[in-house]
Amino acid sequence: MMKLKKNVVGQLVLLASLGTAASFAQAQELRFMCSTDGNECEVIDELVTRFEQENEGVDITVDIVPYKSIQENLPVQLAAGSGPDIAKVTDLGGLSQYYLDITPYVEADYWEQSFGDILNWYRKSADDKGIYGLHSQLTITGGYINRTLFDQAEIEPPAADASWEEWAEAVAKVADATETPYLMAMDRSGHRIAGPAISDGAKLFADDGTPALVDEGFTRFVTKFVEWNNNGTMLRDVWAGTGGDTYQDAAQEFISGSLVYYYSGSWQVGKFDSEIGDAFDWQVVGTPCGEVACTGMPGGAGIVGFSSTEQPEIVGKLLDYLAREDNYAELTARTRNIPAHAAVAAKGVDYEGASAPAAAALNAWGKQVEKVSPVAYAYQGYKHNRAMFGITMTRVSQAIVGELSIEEAMERATADLEQTMAEVESK
């Protein structure tokens, strides 16, 4: 009887210890939701594997999902409290309420020195000093030209400080000389049009910091843009070809050589490099100047942890590991991105294996970072900027197709923003 009791107790102890071990092992499991974008998720996965090797017992599963899942499903999952531990996100401010503050687990000074103002893009408010995300992919909007067409037309591209009007004139001459069907195109995106609008004087925020989409500068660029869409300077298909706030680009027209000037952003480098090949020469020309600046919009994606995680320390450690200078430099170089890390940017990135045009383009984009206006940084960091992007797309498109006059479109945009702010603030 005694022996039986001992056996039972022994088995219970064994079971309990196994259970503890199992729960300990389980406690180290994390899920990382990463959206497919070039090779970024694959490179992150490799770095994560190295992190796992350095931290025994940690098991991080990188779930590679379509970008739409990050946009549409992740916010719902987070609201329901069933999201992943970590994710790569692009709506940096919009999801800030769910972010985990990793300050207790990282060296805050290093992060402040390395990422500076970009950390604000992840913060909930101006008073917030927490550290929430690693900006893994810095992007800048701006223009590309088909350099071969300029050379064929024997026209020198306008200088770096040339205005939109000068570019439009030069591009028209090139298209005319080379019989190229499309002159200029800009991605259908509220983010894309923001840079030129800021360059033309759009402030986007009132003096008290509240959002104010429509002002003189914004209206000035929209007026120009609508006119260009209707007189053939801009490829009308991009903005007028669809409705609502649907994104549309003109990359295929540029790749096929039928577009002289394309206003998009740094993330197109990899695609152009692989798909254009040696069909023609292309060049990054930054953002043309407006009345007050020559700024593009910064942007990109970042890796964040969520406050719902059961392993905040591991999440913090992982983000700190990825932010280490050597790891960040490797991530940037292998994914062909512009570094957001000050020290990595200062030393320059050796885009190993990149073709000459791609390396030149990436370095040209890197130089555009210093031209970015503080208004553009503030707009990118504003947590409801996506609502403002959507309003811009919808109303500007309506003005282009003639449903609304520019004046009506601007009035509607103002009213839309008021309604949106009322909704998001009624909590």
Place this chain on the structure above:
Amino acid sequence: MARMISYCMRIIEIPMLYLQKRLGISRLAWVFLLPNLLLFGLFAFLPVVLNFVYAMTGSDQILLQDRTFVGMGNYQTLTSCEDFLNPNSCKDDLFWRAVYNTFWFVLLQVGFMVGFALLTALMLNSKIRARGFFRSVFFFPVLLSPVVVALIWKWILQREGLANAALEGMGFDTINWLLDRHWAFFWSVFISVWAHMGFYTLILLAGLQAIPRDVYEAASMDAASPFRTFRRITLPLLMPTMIVVLVLSLIKSVQTFDEVYAFTGGGPGSATTLLIQYVYETGFAGTPRLFGLASAASILLAVVLVILTCLQLWASRRNVNG
């Protein structure tokens, strides 16, 4: 095997006999209905109730406890207009643009579809060569996914598509079909008619074949002209089927979303934005997600659909009663 089944039945019989004893034979029906009622309640009735609740709340938050009660505020936003015939005078002009687009879309799509379906059914009911082949041809688009239909026509009508290649080949100027508001709307109606006509043709064909042949023989003996035969015999006898087709196509037309969304994205501007797309974009695709406004719009749409469904029930009963 039979013994096995009999054994299983006996196992089930025990609790059922107990329930019958406890509840009585008349209440036992509820026990059989319970699984279905639970599923219906969870997946159909509860979402409808939630929709009504969301329609009376504001904010971009998903969870009800994070939302604010706004009463009829969302309905007021949707229905406040200085002039209902001018969307620009409405507070939510995009909703009213969607309402007008849907109204014209339904009117034109149902009108053309029923008309063409009738013509096609009459043609397929006559003694033509390869009748079976043509019946399949007209029915084929019904089998296609709406997104496939949209993409096929998008490729045909885009700037460098087949339609423009044909125009260019014939020496005409090309047309940007999908960039012009009126053309885009026309083609949206056209592809919708093309995609769904086969289904209604089939129903009308069945209706035509149900008309007794001897009536036509009598008309023929009286030397009635084909037009008079159609007007005095075919049309009146086909009318019950026509009404069913009309109401069914009306309901389906009001619900149109996928093919037009994939075809034009609601553009250019908002020229082809229909009500369901408005609901989808307001509640799910746009930022912020205005669930309250989307729910209120969907309830207004549901009212229209309920009216149309009642009309269909009335038509069906009238059909059955002769």
